Amino acid sequence: MMLEPSIDDLQTKIKSxxxxxxxxxxxxxxxxxxxxxxVDNPKSNRYVGLALEEIMAEKLFVKEDSK
Known part of the structure; x- marks a missing residue:
């Protein structure tokens, strides 16, 4: 089973x-x-897959603390 989007692609959006x-x-x-x-027209039918697609689409992101 392949994770889509890949972990490498996801780590371009969120490093950790x-x-x-x-x-x-x-x-x-x-x-x-x-x-x-x-996201429009999601590929996944699983909740975690949908969440990962949202991250790739930049609908979810980490807000960096300003120091």
């Missing part, structure tokens, strides 16, 4: 694998509860 997994899991739970997806 830990942050990527955390955001995707949290968003997957939100999608499950609301059934609202931020």
């Amino acid at each position: 694998k830990y942050t990527l997994v955390t955001i995707a899991a949290k968003r997957a739970r939100q999608i499950r509860e609301t059934e609202k997806v931020l």
Whole structure:
């Protein structure tokens, strides 16, 4: 089973694998509860896949702290 989008592609959007997994899991739970997806014509039929597609489409991102 291939993960689509790939981890390498996803890490161009969010550098930390830990942050990527955390955001995707949290968003997957939100999608499950609301059934609202931020991308048009998603390819995945699984909640985590939908969350990852949203990250690739730059609908989800990490706000950097300004120091």
